[in-house]
Amino acid sequence: MSMRELTFAQAIREALDEELARDERIFVLGEDVGAWGGVFRCTEGLFQKYGAERIIDTPLSEEGYIGLAVGAAMTGMHPVPELMFGDFITLAMDQIVNQAAKMRYMTGGQVQVPITIRVTMGGGRSSGGQHSQSWHAWMAHVPGLKVVVPSTPYDAKGLLKTALREPNPVVFFEDKVMYSKIKGPVPEEEYTIPFGKADVKREGKDVSLIAISRMVHPTLAAAEKLAAEGISAEVIDPRTLTPLDEETLIKSVAKTGGAVIIDEGYNHFGTTAELAATIAYGAFDFLDAPIERLGAMDVPIPFSPQLEFATIPDEAAIILAVHRILDGRRR
Amino acid sequence: MSMRELTFAQAIREALDEELARDERIFVLGEDVGAWGGVFRCTEGLFQKYGAERIIDTPLSEEGYIGLAVGAAMTGMHPVPELMFGDFITLAMDQIVNQAAKMRYMTGGQVQVPITIRVTMGGGRSSGGQHSQSWHAWMAHVPGLKVVVPSTPYDAKGLLKTALREPNPVVFFEDKVMYSKIKGPVPEEEYTIPFGKADVKREGKDVSLIAISRMVHPTLAAAEKLAAEGISAEVIDPRTLTPLDEETLIKSVAKTGGAVIIDEGYNHFGTTAELAATIAYGAFDFLDAPIERLGAMDVPIPFSPQLEFATIPDEAAIILAVHRILDGRRR
Amino acid sequence: MPARKTQTAILPLPPDELRELYRKMLTIRIFEETVFDVYRKGLMPGLAHLSDGQEATPVGVCAALRLDDTITSTHRGHGHIIAKGGQVEPMMAEVMGKVTGYCRGKGGEMHIADVSLGILGANGIVGGGIGIAAGSAFTAKREGKGRVSVAFFGDGAINQGILYETANIAVLWKLPLIYVCENNQYTEFTNYHKLTSGEGLVARAKAMGMNALEVDGNDVLAVYQAAHEMVEAARKGKGPATLVCQTFRYGGHHVGEPGTAYRSKEEITEWKARDPIPAFEKILLNHKVIAPSDIETMHDQIHTQLQEAVATAQEAPFPEVKEVGEHVYA
Amino acid sequence: MPARKTQTAILPLPPDELRELYRKMLTIRIFEETVFDVYRKGLMPGLAHLSDGQEATPVGVCAALRLDDTITSTHRGHGHIIAKGGQVEPMMAEVMGKVTGYCRGKGGEMHIADVSLGILGANGIVGGGIGIAAGSAFTAKREGKGRVSVAFFGDGAINQGILYETANIAVLWKLPLIYVCENNQYTEFTNYHKLTSGEGLVARAKAMGMNALEVDGNDVLAVYQAAHEMVEAARKGKGPATLVCQTFRYGGHHVGEPGTAYRSKEEITEWKARDPIPAFEKILLNHKVIAPSDIETMHDQIHTQLQEAVATAQEAPFPEVKEVGEHVYA
Numbered sequence A, B: 001m002s003m004r005e006l007t008f009a010q011a012i013r014e015a016l017d018e019e020l021a022r023d024e025r026i027f028v029l030g031e032d033v034g035a036w037g038g039v040f041r042c043t044e045g046l047f048q049k050y051g052a053e054r055i056i057d058t059p060l061s062e063e064g065y066i067g068l069a070v071g072a073a074m075t076g077m078h079p080v081p082e083l084m085f086g087d088f089i090t091l092a093m094d095q096i097v098n099q100a101a102k103m104r105y106m107t108g109g110q111v112q113v114p115i116t117i118r119v120t121m122g123g124g125r126s127s128g129g130q131h132s133q134s135w136h137a138w139m140a141h142v143p144g145l146k147v148v149v150p151s152t153p154y155d156a157k158g159l160l161k162t163a164l165r166e167p168n169p170v171v172f173f174e175d176k177v178m179y180s181k182i183k184g185p186v187p188e189e190e191y192t193i194p195f196g197k198a199d200v201k202r203e204g205k206d207v208s209l210i211a212i213s214r215m216v217h218p219t220l221a222a223a224e225k226l227a228a229e230g231i232s233a234e235v236i237d238p239r240t241l242t243p244l245d246e247e248t249l250i251k252s253v254a255k256t257g258g259a260v261i262i263d264e265g266y267n268h269f270g271t272t273a274e275l276a277a278t279i280a281y282g283a284f285d286f287l288d289a290p291i292e293r294l295g296a297m298d299v300p301i302p303f304s305p306q307l308e309f310a311t312i313p314d315e316a317a318i319i320l321a322v323h324r325i326l327d328g329r330r331r
Numbered sequence C, D: 001m002p003a004r005k006t007q008t009a010i011l012p013l014p015p016d017e018l019r020e021l022y023r024k025m026l027t028i029r030i031f032e033e034t035v036f037d038v039y040r041k042g043l044m045p046g047l048a049h050l051s052d053g054q055e056a057t058p059v060g061v062c063a064a065l066r067l068d069d070t071i072t073s074t075h076r077g078h079g080h081i082i083a084k085g086g087q088v089e090p091m092m093a094e095v096m097g098k099v100t101g102y103c104r105g106k107g108g109e110m111h112i113a114d115v116s117l118g119i120l121g122a123n124g125i126v127g128g129g130i131g132i133a134a135g136s137a138f139t140a141k142r143e144g145k146g147r148v149s150v151a152f153f154g155d156g157a158i159n160q161g162i163l164y165e166t167a168n169i170a171v172l173w174k175l176p177l178i179y180v181c182e183n184n185q186y187t188e189f190t191n192y193h194k195l196t197s198g199e200g201l202v203a204r205a206k207a208m209g210m211n212a213l214e215v216d217g218n219d220v221l222a223v224y225q226a227a228h229e230m231v232e233a234a235r236k237g238k239g240p241a242t243l244v245c246q247t248f249r250y251g252g253h254h255v256g257e258p259g260t261a262y263r264s265k266e267e268i269t270e271w272k273a274r275d276p277i278p279a280f281e282k283i284l285l286n287h288k289v290i291a292p293s294d295i296e297t298m299h300d301q302i303h304t305q306l307q308e309a310v311a312t313a314q315e316a317p318f319p320e321v322k323e324v325g326e327h328v329y330a
């Protein structure tokens, strides 16, 4: 395969572009996604290429335009609404949770709701408490939704293309910090990545590090440092939370005997809880130490950088957690 | 103390009544809470007693009246908005999560937001997919909120009175099925129950059953049956999810060596995950078998009773889970 | 109470279509009475939200619609569904939670849908169907076949934000979307006037930039004519419109609640004097569109049909527990 | 663009108050210019949303307010905060993330608040402050001391549902609430007219049943007079009102975005010709309320004050990491 380096945003844009070309039913809508190209440049040039009918600037009405997208999905279109900041998902929750997620079930299978909701996540940009949150755990708590949390340009493109062929509602989380800062190889050739398949980003045998979205990157960096200490860490990226590839996670931990879960959503009642509980159950006989959960600190996200960075798991915290596990091995 | 038997709804009503009398700042608002007395009768007679200025019928505008309540709380009142069905919390999420929960933090401690949001939960009434959900795990994932999940009239009254004296936003979950069906002793005398103190509803030594809200009742019934089999089950009710009395849960499991978590919220990424992960961590050295999680099945809640009941944990499922633990004891 | 519009001498539809309107109104009435019975006999789970008294609005509106037009409905949706062509047998089975129901017993009384007839579903969230209706209108516009979308909602939904958010979009994008508000004077147990500011929805919709009109919602022909004009304008690309229909529910908010504590006897009596069915009957008789004996026959037929629907549904199985996990995802 | 209202010969406020208005407008302008600088020098984290060009609206409105009246503000909130009496030193410190900031560096540029001055906070959710403002109006009514509440918001918020939900309630309950829409013609990068249906907010607010008026938002005295009337009516229990102020932001949506890609040179030039500060200056000079030398002095003073504010904030510490967990709960 011939590869190029793309940024995370470019990978997203390319997936949208290819699928818009492939399927007439797909259209993009959101605030400033059109002529402006999106505040994070993910729809750059698409308005010029596909026109105002398919790349649509909406009023500042999250509940309204996401509701509209749900209805369009039920009647044969495949809408791709964007929520500029994931924090605003609070405004469209009813349409996502009580409408999109349930319509198929409540009609006894009469409809499909192929809607792909693109939502940002992640802090670390000093954007304050209302522009930094990561609500993927909420979405994964809702039956009827599929939840995607890519960590690389390659995964983002392949998973978004899958989402755009899905007959179900998908909430697709994109960490804002990755858009321009994370670059990676993406093949020229067409490909998709199936939902429900975790990706082993690095193989290892002493401890399993399971990281979500952008957290994969500090986790890989931590694994590198640990390697220098002679500790072999396996890094796994679940890539989708619903469906969740429990098997890959459990097998890894059954092999290594220890796990750290790293996520930028709040720790309490969040993604780290589900993954830790699932692994603790499935790998019960193999765990040598308690599973370490590194979610974001349970405080509204502060503005001032030192405070904000203190709330987000980082390389140092991951290394410390690994040491807690290895030092505390009990069997 | 002199006791009477009150229903769950009567206990709620009495707490409201006493606190309305005590504190001028408290007022109740919601749909049909006034002259009608609330669809679940929790505000019966209060309109007549305290008048239209303090027991307020709102238009059908969840986002609007909860937003108003947040602002009233910030300026010295203690509003008690009711969300008739917890499913509608989706409509007011922004005001609860991005406003009420964060205002104190984002202002560096300048304000208090003493708002007590009463929300129903629970299925089993054939009310369909949009009138049966239990979203307490969502709320417990939000820093800045306190989350209460009482299971008895006694606890409901004592905890609601505490909420009504709290300087922080509280989301108070009431299982609809309990309103008229669960009766219990409530002292005539004034009392309050502190947040963050789990209650041991039944002592035992072989296994710990940790149940949330209404699930305490089938859990107690299961414990009774297990006793007949010679199995001594401890039943613990955390009563509040934020703050969570981790210590009591961990101590119990350290003693019994096994745990089942029973909750009517969806299982995946829900309350059972947090409790299981917390206990698996804290009681790691004492667990003899994996922790069993019994949440609601991860499907939109169906209407037809057989289907609906299949999604909700019940006595039989609890007993089975206990047997899985005891049969599977590995140490 | 709105003044009753006198009927024009010339009826706006051919006789067979008028008879069909009448048949549908009667079907709704008898359906609701039958559900009442079914509920009281304990043959259905959950609650029932009936619309007897309000039949003229859905029937008048749907008379202006094509098969491929879509509607979204409310918690009080039986009338809308029958008016759009829904069959009473799978409706009754759904109400009773049977696998032969429209939604295999998974949706229930508040969630009946028949997507093949353009019925995109009743909805338990007040205002919840409005976004879906806007989306269907969006698809309709894209398809370019003149199809329209109707959002039915009650007076309670007037104060849900999504109404304004979608109205703004619908006007801007000229969506073929008709907002139909059935104002039955009460939002549950509270009077409309206690909950709604200003002049009401017609004024609000006009301020959003769309055509809006209020009609006597108990006058099926008045409803039809107003809806017809709005629908035809929408088909031609003229954008959305709002129709407010003044009407009244006879029963309580749900079965088991008589609806008398918060509504005066006089109010109920007054509205019952303006019952949409006898009023329409009179017109049809006057114009000799229908004979008295036809009415009786029709009544009997529908009654029998409903009794059979109940009997069949009673015998039908509940969904098997093993299908509880099906239809979550496609 | 709205026609410029000619000023009456009689000024509506005494000289010292007029000078104070001018001083506040100038302070906002220089504050924004200073933040621009601070941002470009990399002295602040995050983004900055500036309001230079829009000074007349917050200053005109807040001139009608008492100390105990409250306001809620937006992501573009510096002007509102200064107009209501906010001090530039803790504002600048907050912008720079320092512990000496109004919110100890926890809120940031978009979340400045000074509750003791009735500034209930800027808000990062467009429309997010509207509910809070309604709640403050509710408390004000309960207290019965004639206090009012003002919700500032941009043209983008016109299409957020909460506006209509609270407007309906505010009218019904006669809350002392003034909705102030600063229409700066753009919602981020898209023109107002592309996003707003019908005749705009004045028509919509009137349809909700409240008094509503549009004024030249660059004419501080016109804003003051309109706001004053609405505020005094609200104090007397006459309920809410809506004031739409037409204005323009000079810079981009945020610093780092020049604001020129989606706005024509002509549009920008036209609006700059109507700069609210020289316009007001001219009136004050004509009426001899102020002397040219006063203006210069004032300008210098404010400039110096801001430079010192930056210098002080630069030296101030960031919040200590150990306080990250404080102020979550009271």
Ligand SMILES: Cc1ncc(C[n+]2csc(CCOP(=O)(O)OP(=O)(O)O)c2C)c(N)n1
Pocket: B031, B060, B062, B084, B088, B091, C075, C076, C124, C125, C126, C127, C153, C154, C155, C156, C157, C184, C186, C187, C188, C253
């Ligand atoms: C968002 C939401 N809030 C509250 C309810 C509870 N509820 C069900 S019906 C109803 C009243 C609806 O009134 P209206 O829209 O006038 O319809 P009607 O019942 O009169 O047909 C209420 C408050 C709901 N289902 N959805």
Ligand SMILES: Cc1ncc(C[n+]2csc(CCOP(=O)(O)OP(=O)(O)O)c2C)c(N)n1
Pocket: A031, A060, A062, A084, A088, A091, D075, D076, D124, D125, D126, D127, D153, D154, D155, D156, D157, D184, D186, D187, D188, D253
């Ligand atoms: C609910 C919500 N949606 C989207 C955004 C992102 N956003 C921030 S400012 C803005 C434009 C706001 O326009 P307007 O209200 O006119 O205020 P202005 O920026 O012109 O002062 C948008 C879309 C947001 N902060 N909140």
Ligand SMILES: [Mg+2]
Pocket: C154, C155, C156, C182, C183, C184, C185, C186, C187, C188
């Ligand atoms: Mg009604």
Ligand SMILES: [Mg+2]
Pocket: D154, D155, D156, D182, D183, D184, D185, D186, D187, D188
């Ligand atoms: Mg603007």
